[in-house]
Amino acid sequence: MGVEQLVHVPKGVTDEQAAAIMLKGMTTEYLVDQCAKAWLKKGDIVLFHAAAGGVGLLFGQWAKARGYKPIGTTSSPQKAALAKKHGYKWVIDYSKENVVDKVKEITKGKGVPVVFDGVGKDTWNASLDSLQPRGLLASFGNASGPVAPVPPGVLNTKGSLYLTRPSLGAYTATRKDLEASAKSLFKMVKSGKVKIAIDQRYPLAEAGQAHIDLEGRKTTGQTILVP
Numbered sequence: 001m002g003v004e005q006l007v008h009v010p011k012g013v014t015d016e017q018a019a020a021i022m023l024k025g026m027t028t029e030y031l032v033d034q035c036a037k038a039w040l041k042k043g044d045i046v047l048f049h050a051a052a053g054g055v056g057l058l059f060g061q062w063a064k065a066r067g068y069k070p071i072g073t074t075s076s077p078q079k080a081a082l083a084k085k086h087g088y089k090w091v092i093d094y095s096k097e098n099v100v101d102k103v104k105e106i107t108k109g110k111g112v113p114v115v116f117d118g119v120g121k122d123t124w125n126a127s128l129d130s131l132q133p134r135g136l137l138a139s140f141g142n143a144s145g146p147v148a149p150v151p152p153g154v155l156n157t158k159g160s161l162y163l164t165r166p167s168l169g170a171y172t173a174t175r176k177d178l179e180a181s182a183k184s185l186f187k188m189v190k191s192g193k194v195k196i197a198i199d200q201r202y203p204l205a206e207a208g209q210a211h212i213d214l215e216g217r218k219t220t221g222q223t224i225l226v227p
Helices: 015-035 054-065 077-084 099-106 121-129 153-157 175-191 204-215
Strands: 045-048 069-074 090-093 112-117 131-139 162-164 198-203 222-226
Touching (some): 015 198, 054 069, 054 077, 090 099, 112 121, 198 204
Parallel strands (some): 045 069, 069 090, 131 162
């Protein structure tokens, strides 16, 4: 990280909190407060995949704080319970339930205005089919692998949908944007509306194992390396 990418950590935010949340927290900030803001109003229901992950647990709290009603998807009852504790009004266990059917049930057939998808290939079709007409799919990651090339006409046939592939780099490209995002993140943390769950601490010497556990989806919340 270059000097131009450094930000001041204010009083009220610990070093461990800062280490745990900068990347995932600023990702959450741009997704909720910038990327999808034009599509949402208070009370709207949104869908987020991998709700028990690092970004997922922050997203549930952040979305709730902004007045939205998040649906999360997870792969086990344990992860579903964790997501529920972090702001999600509904949680779908995709290992047992059909995501699209449950979303339509929750929204009374309407679908959601925005889907936030950091999973990629495995959730792509469910994400599109969960959207209401003219809804937005924010595809911000490829945890399950990249999505195959998609003809633009698919967006038309599924309801004149919008698709964006955002990145944190694009939303913090200028010094002004970077500082604004970090300031918003720290303000949310200090308010207590977003609590930081550091669920895994690995000694620096075990960094390799930390990566293996992350890739194997054996972690929840935030993971940090300590001296």
